[in-house]
Amino acid sequence: MKRFLYKPILNAIDAREKRVADELANADTKKAEAEKEKEEFKHKNEEFDQQRSALLNKAKEDAKAERQRFFEEVRKEASDLRAKQQEALKNEEENLSQEIGRRTQQEIFSIARKVLEDLAGTSLEERAVDVFSQRMRTLNDEEKKQLASALGASLGQVLVRTAFDLPQEQRDSIKKTIKETLGIETQPKFETVPDLISGIELTTDGQKVAWSIADYLTSLQKSIDELLKEQPRSKARIEPQTENNKPRSENEPETEQEPEAEANKPESKTESEGETRPETDYNKPKSRKEPEAEANKPESKTESEGETRPETDYNKPKSRKEPEAKQEPDAKQESEVK
Numbered sequence: 266m267k268r269f270l271y272k273p274i275l276n277a278i279d280a281r282e283k284r285v286a287d288e289l290a291n292a293d294t295k296k297a298e299a300e301k302e303k304e305e306f307k308h309k310n311e312e313f314d315q316q317r318s319a320l321l322n323k324a325k326e327d328a329k330a331e332r333q334r335f336f337e338e339v340r341k342e343a344s345d346l347r348a349k350q351q352e353a354l355k356n357e358e359e360n361l362s363q364e365i366g367r368r369t370q371q372e373i374f375s376i377a378r379k380v381l382e383d384l385a386g387t388s389l390e391e392r393a394v395d396v397f398s399q400r401m402r403t404l405n406d407e408e409k410k411q412l413a414s415a416l417g418a419s420l421g422q423v424l425v426r427t428a429f430d431l432p433q434e435q436r437d438s439i440k441k442t443i444k445e446t447l448g449i450e451t452q453p454k455f456e457t458v459p460d461l462i463s464g465i466e467l468t469t470d471g472q473k474v475a476w477s478i479a480d481y482l483t484s485l486q487k488s489i490d491e492l493l494k495e496q497p498r499s500k501a502r503i504e505p506q507t508e509n510n511k512p513r514s515e516n517e518p519e520t521e522q523e524p525e526a527e528a529n530k531p532e533s534k535t536e537s538e539g540e541t542r543p544e545t546d547y548n549k550p551k552s553r554k555e556p557e558a559e560a561n562k563p564e565s566k567t568e569s570e571g572e573t574r575p576e577t578d579y580n581k582p583k584s585r586k587e588p589e590a591k592q593e594p595d596a597k598q599e600s601e602v603k
Contacts, residue, residue, distance in 0.1 A: 369485060393427075394435045397465040397476045398442040404474070413447045415470035423453040426466045430457055443467075 404412070416423065425439060436455060443451055453467075466475035 390429050390431065391435065393465060393476070394431070394438055397467075397474075398438060400476050401442050401446045401467075401474060404446065409447060412469070412472050412474065413449060415472035416447060416449055416451065419470040423451045423467060423469045424456065425453045426456045426458045426468070428458060428464050431455060439465075439467075 423443065425436075431439075436453070440451065440453055443449070443453065458466075464476055466473060
């Protein structure tokens with residue numbers, strides 16, 4: 266029995282238990298592997314989240330830096346453009362100023378020559394030499410002494426520069442003026458320098474006596490420059506005024522007139538009692554009598570239905586105003602007596 270029955274059954278049971286144990290062991294192993302894979306997956310997900318967050322933060326920082334760089338570039342370009350515009354405006358202003366000065370000089374010379382020729386029959390050059398000679402003669406003693414000392418130190422060397430070519434007659438006149446003023450015989454050297462602008466300049470050993478139209482033109486140029494500089498300022502001042510005046514012209518007059526009218530009412534009352542009565546009757550009772558007249562309309566109809574023409578508002582206020590009209594002369598007489 267044992268050999269043929271129990272032993273095969275026990276062997277089968279043992280084999281089954283072993284198989285079950287092996288399956289359970291395999292299941293535990295697979296479970297452990299699954300847990301391990303789960304942990305690895307979880308860890309990988311965490312690393313992925315961290316990497317994603319890091320990438321997003323980096324992308325935000327890069328975008329912010331790029332935005333800041335772009336703004337800086339735009340700001341720099343705007344600043345450079347503004348500087349170029351200002352430089353261009355400045356150059357244009359300088360060119361305009363120079364052109365105005367040049368044309369002004371031309372017009373002044375043309376007018377001066379024409380006026381001198383028409384009035385005195387002399388040229389501009391002749392008159393300039395006369396004015397220079399007069400200035401030489403009007404030097405004070407100290408200036409004459411210094412000029413004579415410089416002339417002696419230079420051994421009579423004198424340089425006369427003019428803006429125009431002088432004829433021999435004008436040169437002799439200048440030489441004569443130097444001799445009469447300083448008492449020294451000289452042989453001046455004449456040079457033509459257009460930059461003097463219709464002027465004459467005498468120099469010797471560091472001393473100088475000069476006269477030219479450049480002084481007058483410099484003063485005129487300064488005035489023109491100041492006018493050109495003040496012109497954009499005046500525009501900037503006018504613009505806010507015109508903008509501020511627009512709303513005032515539309516809205517403010519009504520609000521401003523109301524307090525004036527209210528302020529004038531008590532003044533008219535305090536002037537004299539005789540004068541206030543006609544003013545108040547003229548201003549206020551009109552608005553008050555209208556509802557009275559409207560209220561009296563049905564009364565006039567109920568009093569006499571047979572009358573075809575009831576009493577009008579025009580007749581009633583007259584009868585009510587008569588005592589007031591009678592009182593007005595009394596008020597005027599009281600004011601006259603006062």
